[in-house]
Amino acid sequence: MSRRVVTLAHYYTAPEIQKMADKVGDSLELSLFAKQSDAEVIVFAGVRFMAETAKILNPRAEVILPDRGSTCSLVTQTDVNDLKRWREEHSDYVHVSYINSSAEHKALSDWIVTSRNVDDIIAHLYSKGRKVIFSPDRNMGAYLNFQYGYDMPLWSAVCEVHDKFNEEALLTAMQEVEGSVYLIAHPESPLPVLKRANYVGSTSGMLKWIIDFSGDSNSTIFVATEDGILYNMGLARPDLKIAQAPIYAGCQCNQCPYMKLNTIEAVKRAQSGDGIKIDYLTEAQMNAARAPIEKMLAFSQGDRSVW
CATH class of the missing domain: 3.40.50.10800 (NadA-like)
Structure with a gap:
């Protein structure tokens, strides 16, 4: 059977x-x-x-x-023993970890977040008077600190794909197209790029932004994320001019090798x-990693009692 x-x-x-x-x-x-x-x-x-x-x-x-x-560079750039020491140095902080992390990493976390719910969950924790440390994505954490005035200590790993997006190359590419230009970006991208964006959000959030776009169809929309999603965007809105943001002058070829x-x-x-x-994964490892994920899922389904 x-x-x-x-x-x-x-x-x-x-x-x-x-x-x-x-x-x-x-x-x-x-x-x-x-x-x-x-x-x-x-x-x-x-x-x-x-x-x-x-x-x-x-x-x-x-x-x-x-x-x-x-694998993922956010995992390979994080030594779990170093992460454990870092967490112990901030023992009075809530450790919020991005879901792009290993099971061992998750087990050392109080909350897991995705790029879709990270803004709301961290705002929720601050509203409860908690202090937060954020790992592993430095770029995402830097954007949250900039956007909301937080002062979260940040881990130092980056997504090797998103970290390649380049502000100078982006500005050059924008100047070379006619008509209105927009930029949407994933928060794993570097802060100078995110500051230029018309929208910063998750992969699904960017896809929804494209679906809902009501501007001039002659506009050019640059997308600062892995190129796989451009396939879905093109299916949803074949009428739009959609291009991946460049990583250096003349290059729009940024893929995740993994x-x-x-x-x-x-x-x-x-x-x-x-x-x-x-x-x-042992049962103990899975139980420890599941607890912060379940907090996230409960929060995403409307439970605001968890903190």
Whole structure:
């Protein structure tokens, strides 16, 4: 008897991978889907921390990552022992961690956030009189400090894809197009780029911004995030001129090398049960990592009693 297999794909995977998926979304959407799924096997076409999150939220399912190399610079740039010491140095702070982090990292956190809910959750904590430290994404934390006047101590890792977006190259590209120009950006991008943006938000938030855009169709919209989402934006609004923001003069070619390891062949193998099984997390590790994720999910579903 065959087992029920569900394939999840992040927006940053290639179009042909998204077409193979039962669900395409951002981190929050896929986390919720994984938690609620009754599948016996979850194939996660994304990166390792996403597959770990799926396993933490749905420990009954077998979770398979198509390629062993699908990691994330926010994980590889974070030494968990150093992170533990940093947290201990700020023992009277609430440790808020971005979901783009390892299971070990999550287990050292009080809250997990996504780019979609980070603004609301940190504002909620400050409204309760709490002090916050933020990890691992330095750029996202710097933007929050700038935008809201926080003084959060920040961890030092960055997304190697978003960190390449360049203000000087962006301004040059904007000057070379005719008509109105807009910029939308993911908060993992550097602060000088974010300061130029008409909208800063999550992957799903940027897609919604494109769908809802009511300006001149001759406008050019630059997008500062991984190029996978441009496929979805083009499907939603083929009438718009949408381009990836440059990383240096003349270059609009910024891809996540780890997401692109999710090839058709690798995903097919995973769907047949041949992939990297997320079976190395202990029950104690999953319980410790699940607690801050569940806080986030409760908050996102309207529970404001958690802090």
